[in-house]
Amino acid sequence: MASDALVTRGLTRRFGGRTAVSALDLRVQEGDVYGFLGPNGAGKTTAIRCMLGLIGRDAGEVEIFGEKDPVRQRAHVGAMVETPAFHKWLSARDNLRRATAFAGQGTAADIELALERVGLQGRADEKVQGYSLGMKQRLGIARALVGKPRLLILDEPTNGLDPRGMREIRDLLLELARRDRLTIFVSSHLLGEVEQLCSRVGILERGRMVAEGTVEELLRRSGAAVTEVDLECADAVALGRALEGIAGVSVVGDGEGDRLRVRLDGLSPAELNQRLVQAGVAVSALVPVVKSLEDLFLTLTSQELT
Amino acid sequence: MNGRHLLLVIGAEARAIYGRASAKLAVVVALLTGVVVLLALQWLQGQAETIQANGNPITNMVEFSGPAAAGWALRVRNFFVLPLVLLLATAASFAGEIGDQTLREVLVRPVPRWWILLSKALVLSSLAALTLLLTLAPALGGGLALFGAEGPTTTGAVLLGYAASLLSDVGLIALGLLASTFVRSVGGVVVAMMLILMGDMGLRVVLKGMAWVGAAWAEDVGRALPGAALACWEGWQGEWDPWAFAGMAVLLLVGFGGTLWRFQRMDVP
Numbered sequence A: 001m002a003s004d005a006l007v008t009r010g011l012t013r014r015f016g017g018r019t020a021v022s023a024l025d026l027r028v029q030e031g032d033v034y035g036f037l038g039p040n041g042a043g044k045t046t047a048i049r050c051m052l053g054l055i056g057r058d059a060g061e062v063e064i065f066g067e068k069d070p071v072r073q074r075a076h077v078g079a080m081v082e083t084p085a086f087h088k089w090l091s092a093r094d095n096l097r098r099a100t101a102f103a104g105q106g107t108a109a110d111i112e113l114a115l116e117r118v119g120l121q122g123r124a125d126e127k128v129q130g131y132s133l134g135m136k137q138r139l140g141i142a143r144a145l146v147g148k149p150r151l152l153i154l155d156e157p158t159n160g161l162d163p164r165g166m167r168e169i170r171d172l173l174l175e176l177a178r179r180d181r182l183t184i185f186v187s188s189h190l191l192g193e194v195e196q197l198c199s200r201v202g203i204l205e206r207g208r209m210v211a212e213g214t215v216e217e218l219l220r221r222s223g224a225a226v227t228e229v230d231l232e233c234a235d236a237v238a239l240g241r242a243l244e245g246i247a248g249v250s251v252v253g254d255g256e257g258d259r260l261r262v263r264l265d266g267l268s269p270a271e272l273n274q275r276l277v278q279a280g281v282a283v284s285a286l287v288p289v290v291k292s293l294e295d296l297f298l299t300l301t302s303q304e305l306t
Numbered sequence B: 001m002n003g004r005h006l007l008l009v010i011g012a013e014a015r016a017i018y019g020r021a022s023a024k025l026a027v028v029v030a031l032l033t034g035v036v037v038l039l040a041l042q043w044l045q046g047q048a049e050t051i052q053a054n055g056n057p058i059t060n061m062v063e064f065s066g067p068a069a070a071g072w073a074l075r076v077r078n079f080f081v082l083p084l085v086l087l088l089a090t091a092a093s094f095a096g097e098i099g100d101q102t103l104r105e106v107l108v109r110p111v112p113r114w115w116i117l118l119s120k121a122l123v124l125s126s127l128a129a130l131t132l133l134l135t136l137a138p139a140l141g142g143g144l145a146l147f148g149a150e151g152p153t154t155t156g157a158v159l160l161g162y163a164a165s166l167l168s169d170v171g172l173i174a175l176g177l178l179a180s181t182f183v184r185s186v187g188g189v190v191v192a193m194m195l196i197l198m199g200d201m202g203l204r205v206v207l208k209g210m211a212w213v214g215a216a217w218a219e220d221v222g223r224a225l226p227g228a229a230l231a232c233w234e235g236w237q238g239e240w241d242p243w244a245f246a247g248m249a250v251l252l253l254v255g256f257g258g259t260l261w262r263f264q265r266m267d268v269p
């Protein structure tokens, strides 16, 4: 059984009257790539700050690889919180050297490897002053890698990257997880990215965890009852007429391609098919609409800012 | 977390603090102060015949010797520019790092917060000591070569003045660090310190007034207030004021202790 990399129990942080993180229980196992999701203001960054000891907590505890002492915990962690900050008058490489000094571990070779991994080795001697947003983001990830971490805690790491950059960072994180056996805890609201990257997800809403599990588990749980199907039929008029006669079906609009999307209410896709056949309509395709993580996210989280 | 790690952290802080413009400015100003004071004295000595006061040549009123040159350099140095630049370096390394969030990037590492304060205090104090040396060396060395050592001012007294100035500088650093935990910008710290020292000056006037109308204790308290404590170095010219040093002890305790207390509890953005 894999051991726990990061555990929080009852983690709570209030700002004045607002509870930004509320009794957060979370378990990330060694080897996981854990996606920490939530809308703006859900409390992701606040939770991460609490885990790293940057801000105090009103209640709860944090354990990292079984370690309870906050200083020694951080010896295992490489972190990037929000937009990474640098000593701008120092070169990128000198900023990483500074990071290894504070980490107390990490060699010149680690620095070169980290620079190479984020594609910055060619410009590492330039002052960070002249770096673009995306370059700073990459350098921030490189900095998280230099202290020989076992756990990466990354707060929206692809923020500010172009599509290629996002792809590269995603691939890098996957490689770090698979080849270097790093455990990764990554916050994001880019659901497509999380679906491709993460083995487990937790969804935070107003400081509370509203869903947690593997991506498949969550999708299965939410999509257990297929509520929408796309229908394909040569005779669209006949199909429309037949649907009007079936209770529990309503037309939503256009589906994929030339298909018609309908919503089922108390009717399974198989039953719908049977009724259509009875009505003499030959349907050439009946495709359940698979819900994405995005749909789940939108159902579970409200729109207004907390 | 061991001795080697702490040394690495101090080294990294040194690179950051000495790499900033404020430290470079401090070094240049310190060196210039020593050299310019020396050159000014040399020029003045050459003007003995032309500049006279009440028929006395200037050389009879101004002391020309190595220790005297070093003493003048110290007075000029402490007048206000160098303390201000040291305060800037202090504020940049703490308030500045809180404000631009670079402090966060080291707090996510396995170092206790007091290590970070200790490193900053040590490196800033070393900068103060370096600036004192850079002023002392040309003023005293050049002064001895140009004018010799003869005169009422002794080398020992002047060196004590420089040592006490280091104490004053460390006190200023302590206050600057404490202010940084309240105001998270470099300019804010400088303004706050100016207001505090102005208030301190006003308070000392009031206390003096109270002493004048009979409250004897008021004068002693006034001599221990931060402004007076920061001026404890002035004692080298005549008499050392124990009250100023008592005030300095309190200032160091409150400055470093208060900074540590607040920093340990601070939410760092």
Ligand SMILES: Nc1ncnc2c1ncn2[C@@H]1O[C@H](COP(=O)(O)OP(=O)(O)OP(=O)(O)O)[C@@H](O)[C@H]1O
Pocket: A015, A018, A020, A038, A039, A040, A041, A042, A043, A044, A045, A046, A047, A189, A306
């Ligand atoms: N220093 C602070 N003072 C007061 N309120 C704060 C502070 N930091 C965060 N909050 C509040 O806590 C809540 C959570 O904020 P947080 O930054 O953790 O959200 P987030 O999930 O990271 O959002 P985003 O996706 O926008 O980054 C918000 O309502 C925010 O206003």
Ligand SMILES: [Mg+2]
Pocket: A044, A045, A046, A155
């Ligand atoms: Mg955030």
